[in-house]
Amino acid sequence: MARKVTGRSVLISTLAAWLLGFLIFFPILWMVLTSFKTELEAFANPPSFLLFHWTTENYATVQERSDYLHHAFNSIVIAGGSTLVALLIAIPAAWSMAFSPTKRTKDILLWMLSTKMMPPVGVLVPIYLIYRDFGLLDTRIGLVFLLCLGNLPIVIWMLFTYFKEIPKDILEAARMDGATIGRELIYVLTPMAIPGLASTMLLNLILAWNEAFWTLNLTTLDAAPLTTFIASYSSPEGLFWAKLSAASTLAVAPILIIGWFSQKQLVRGLTFGAVK
């Protein structure tokens, strides 16, 4: 910060950055604006940017005609459920590898990472057939299970990198004071691990909410989350842009907010600690 910075160069880079940022963000802004238009105005050329008749009727229509809340509920159950189960399995594993590492810990971590590299199409056929035979197609529980396994490597990795940063001396001090492992976990480790746990949870929620391979292939209606619901707009009849925009805005908004809060952890989670 001690470098000399002229006022003019700040002005130029500020203008350039805002212009580029606005351009990148524009499709999202345009979607939100369109969601408040009537279908005719949404389709109009030349388009109107702000001076149109603002209406919220699209939001009501989306709910009435296609039961938006049902799909939103599915998204919450699938993303939330898979995140929760993944955390329950990953916390002990990451704890164990961070605090009692063995010679094989590194290999196990890398092997876990490699399972994430498997392209889903490579196992689409058997998963589809197994799910068909066990009646798991188009069920929430089936997707919870699948997305949990799919994201488990990332969850373990993130937790591992966070747990490793907790100083070991503190644990040893607690142990000297006669704390059992259970007490150590609850009173020492948990408070220090909460920030890492929270950001792991948020990142995993984002990934699960937006997952669009398994959700598109394994759900049709009953368990269809928002990804599948939005995909149903790919072959609609008549004017649908405003309704598509309204449904999309609702589907994207919660995750955009979570994402903005967890942007710093995103880098760490998605690069497996390779970039900090």
Add this chain to the structure above:
Amino acid sequence: MATRQTQVLARALLTPAVALLFIWMIVPLALTIYFSTLHYSLLDPGSESFVGLENFRYFLTDPAFLASLQNTLVLVGSVLLLTIGLGIPLALLLDQPVIGRSLVRLMVIAPFFVMPTVSALVWKNLLMHPVSGLFAWIATLFGATPIDWFTDAPLFSIILIVAWQWLPFATLILLTAMQSLDEEQKEAAEMDGAGAVSRFIYLTVPHLARPVTVVILIETIFLLTVFAEIFVTTGGGPGMQTTNIAFLVYAQALIQFDVGNASAGGLVAVVIANIVAFFLVRIVGRNLES
């Protein structure tokens, strides 16, 4: 250091995760390998028979495979080029003192959080529609003929959409890496009379080599499996023009119900992904030691 008791406990805590991931990796993959040696069509149940490597021969010599392989490579390569080519200047810009930087950052990373089905449909309709899309309107402002994106340049349209989704990822990682570049080093270079250009070439570029590699590898893993964007916009068409390997395998499995052939294709996809994964795992592993 650790007592025997804690070692046992540690192993017990690790086992569920390892066991689950092991089953998740081995069972479906083994089934895929098994199916890939069968003549097996869901439309003709009960006719399963062992055919050896026939499915692979069929899949690899199918013109559809070569077309989709080419589309996959073009898609991955172009998106990498766009996201890194635009991501580096963008990250450099955001690394400068900028008024309201955190707000600009929010706008730049936002596309990454938009679900693929939404970004694909919003781009296809609201922006790229040949008559009422915003791009068509901009083209007419300049007196040009609007482009019919998904008819005239379908693969390029998909590339644009996917690049928009991944530009934030590249930018964010490169920016994080730039911010970890020691400020004192930059200052020292400046005092020694290094200009902005030579500072960039001799300090920033070597520092960025690693994060750029990481971006390339991670993006490649995800870009090889682009599916939803194709599924909701073109359905792989027109013809085979936007079918990548992921979509080809999907089409053979769940449209043509040819289990044997789709399994062979799936394994080909696994092999391609593994080549990339090999390098990524090595880089991450090296980092783990430090």
